[in-house]
Amino acid sequence: MAVQISPSILAADFARLADEAAAVPNADWLHVDVMDYHFVPNLTLGLPVVEALRKATATPLDCHLMIADPDRWAPQYAEAGAGSVTIHAEAAKAPVRTLREIRAQGARAGLALNPATAVEPYEDLLPELDMLLLMTVEPGFGGQKFLDMVLPKVRRARELVRRHGGRIWVQVDGGVDAETIGRCAEAGADVFVAGSAVYGASDPGAAIDELRAAATRAQG
Ligand SMILES: O=C(CO)[C@H](O)[C@H](O)COP(=O)(O)O
Numbered sequence: 001m002a003v004q005i006s007p008s009i010l011a012a013d014f015a016r017l018a019d020e021a022a023a024v025p026n027a028d029w030l031h032v033d034v035m036d037y038h039f040v041p042n043l044t045l046g047l048p049v050v051e052a053l054r055k056a057t058a059t060p061l062d063c064h065l066m067i068a069d070p071d072r073w074a075p076q077y078a079e080a081g082a083g084s085v086t087i088h089a090e091a092a093k094a095p096v097r098t099l100r101e102i103r104a105q106g107a108r109a110g111l112a113l114n115p116a117t118a119v120e121p122y123e124d125l126l127p128e129l130d131m132l133l134l135m136t137v138e139p140g141f142g143g144q145k146f147l148d149m150v151l152p153k154v155r156r157a158r159e160l161v162r163r164h165g166g167r168i169w170v171q172v173d174g175g176v177d178a179e180t181i182g183r184c185a186e187a188g189a190d191v192f193v194a195g196s197a198v199y200g201a202s203d204p205g206a207a208i209d210e211l212r213a214a215a216t217r218a219q220g
């Protein structure tokens with residue numbers, strides 16, 4: 001599948017979110033990291049900001065919920081207009097129901113796995129999914145170093161997805177930059193979240209072009 005780039009607004013200026021969204025017109029998605037001080041030791045933003053962002057940009061929102069109770073809240077993010085809503089396997093207690101509720105609201109449904117969470121136990125969930133998100137840092141903060149140990153899991157996820165028809169996107173998130181993105185693409189990822197590498201650059205749009213070119217080259 002064609003490479004997709006999802007810049008994370010975690011690395012943007014939270015006081016100027018509409019301008020920061022406008023600074024990346026070539027992004028396929030805007031990645032929105034929702035953190036609640038419980039699932040991860042950090043707090044970011046919630047539904048009101050997602051609703052406001054949705055009105056401020058035409059770029060679809062890719063909501064990554066790092067929250068303790070995704071079963072309760074995820075459908076509301078879909079209802080608020082997110083194009084994609086991803087819940088963590090480590091937090092969801094009723095993932096089948098929650099993923100179905102996300103889809104019923106018209107959004108794509110994603111399942112995220114922390115670096116130490118294996119993908120194989122979730123094979124039976126694949127029919128409920130539109131995207132698998134493999135964390136390449138421990139969730140909670142931007143600007144962390146990419147974890148190479150996740151790359152074999154990216155390969156295994158790509159193989160599982162291929163066996164199930166290849167419809168499901170494989171996203172990587174954390175420490176993705178112009179250097180690490182090639183290894184992720186080569187391992188089988190096709191959607192790339194990048195926070196610091198985009199919003200830390202002097203020209204965020206040019207940084208996206210550079211990431212897309214590097215991933216496309218590596219896909220071969
Ligand atoms: O989910 C996340 C952290 O939990 C962020 O999406 C991720 O860290 C992106 O930031 P960076 O590219 O700077 O690592």
Ligand SMILES: [Fe+2]
Pocket residue numbers: 008031032033064173193
């Ligand atoms: Fe994220």
